Amino acid sequence: MPKTDPYSDELLRMAATLYHVDGLGQQEVAKLVRVSQTKISRLLAAALERGIVHITVDQYQARNARLEHDLCSRFGLETAAVIKTAKQAGGDAARQTVGHFGAPFVAATLPKTGVVAVGGGRSVAEVVQRLRTGESRRLTVVQAMGSIDSNISAVDALELGRALVKRWGGEFLTLSTPAFVSDKKTRDFFLASDQIKFVWQRMRQADAALVGVGGLASSVYIERGVLSHADIAQLRDSGAVGEICGRFFDAAGKECKSRWRDRTISIEIEHLKKIPQVIGVAAGADRAPAVMAAMRGGLLKSLLADEALAVALLAN
Amino acid sequence: MPKTDPYSDELLRMAATLYHVDGLGQQEVAKLVRVSQTKISRLLAAALERGIVHITVDQYQARNARLEHDLCSRFGLETAAVIKTAKQAGGDAARQTVGHFGAPFVAATLPKTGVVAVGGGRSVAEVVQRLRTGESRRLTVVQAMGSIDSNISAVDALELGRALVKRWGGEFLTLSTPAFVSDKKTRDFFLASDQIKFVWQRMRQADAALVGVGGLASSVYIERGVLSHADIAQLRDSGAVGEICGRFFDAAGKECKSRWRDRTISIEIEHLKKIPQVIGVAAGADRAPAVMAAMRGGLLKSLLADEALAVALLAN
């Protein structure tokens, strides 16, 4: 509620005029108004808030509609968001830009209510971080993938799910397991537990999913020491070109048979395909093969990407 | 002419949006755009300059039209500018505010060409300081009053005249004399010199004058050690209520006979009355008697004042 505003519009207009129009510094304005610079700073903020000062920026179209359209029609996506990035932006900067401008897209694409599965990944993290808090939804967020290692980082599904419900409200169902375990037996043991079974259940009913699409190169798994270069090479040999939630798939989008498959605790590719809305997030041209495969296999319904990736995907 | 702008509008829009709309800091924007913070600062400046960013402030009416009208009709002024000031603003702050918002009024009221006599004073200094440079006029500026003491300050007519032609162009005729000399003889000696006579000549033909109106209290002459309190008392006894260019006048606006009169080198009250446009500048309610008298005597054609003074003048 608008509490008693102690400053008159007149005063605000005077201060704002001196500052913005006449170009004086706050210190100088302060002298004329006979108050502290501190207060001028606050007056100016109030003036902006109250609409006495308007700052408008020519519409910046952060998304490349042409590429979005091409992606949708070419790969049968429901929707796509292609975020323009600075020329030299790669890696981190690209992910951040995609996160920043892509967040509204994700917010609009995810349902207001229902079950949402959330995977991990750097790109996804950048998006979730920037979802506007305040908006309230009745979501059931499900962790779609165990934790990558015991040292939980901000890009793990666990953290992202937590962050999501913190922003939008709702409940968060955690998967209190690692993403990779030593063998099938252990995996089955985990899956047999009541808690996991319950979460698994809900995951099958998910109305939507938000996942990152990983490639084999520059894999976050190597970075975090979960997989070795040799492991990657082996996966590549078995046809893998990409990964979602730790599930590796081949160029057709079919999950690869590999010694990892049965040791992974995360949403299965076949499950994912059945979720009505799956938003894949990725940035960087080097993800093209992975994303291409995921789209071919129908794993994704929507895509959030940067221009470089979009161009690479369409380049054939 | 718009030189080759090295930045694309697109880039500017992106940076400006991130900064102004999304509220990121320059450092954060810099990360996304992959350039230094320095450059973002420059990009934002360029965006403002190029009109990609607009900052507008609700019209602030710096002048009190009602009081201006009342002053004009009551005292027969040609025009008046009454500048609103902050409640607690007195003394210096009031003068500065009057100078700031009054400068456009003075610029509009003074002719584009012709001879302008300029007096000294703190209020006048604040005005002159803020006249927009760039505009070019063909003025002959005449120093209307000698220098108050050998230690020339920024409020002396000498400095103000200099500043005026520096801003607007034109020539400046200096009165290379003190404002007050020891006796009539010395005064006459100065006045007899060719240079002074020449300047005096032009002064008589002045098309306009810009002068401060001083009171007896808080007189700048005391401050600068030219007059003593005793001197002021004596002047008061001889009926003086105010002063313009060192010429003291009584409540009717008639120049006082005093021992100072013949020792003063500055435009004479009778001359001033004949100048078609005389702008008097004053700030502070305590100047009311002086300004009132000046107006009564027809010394001023226009007035630039603050609200406090205007109210005091109209209060009767």
Place this chain on the structure above:
DNA sequence: AGTTTATTCGCATAGTTATTCTAGTGACAA
């Protein structure tokens, strides 16, 4: 090509602005 001139860049840092923190003020209840 080899200079010269003009520009652009980012670092270091000066300068400006926002925020934290403490003290002061007034309203109101006891």
Place this chain on the structure above:
DNA sequence: TTGTCACTAGAATAACTATGCGAATAAACT
């Protein structure tokens, strides 16, 4: 009156932004 709360102001200072400067690069000229 006195205490408590709710709030506002400004001083100190942290945070942020703008600018002088030399290095690097590009453009123009000899």
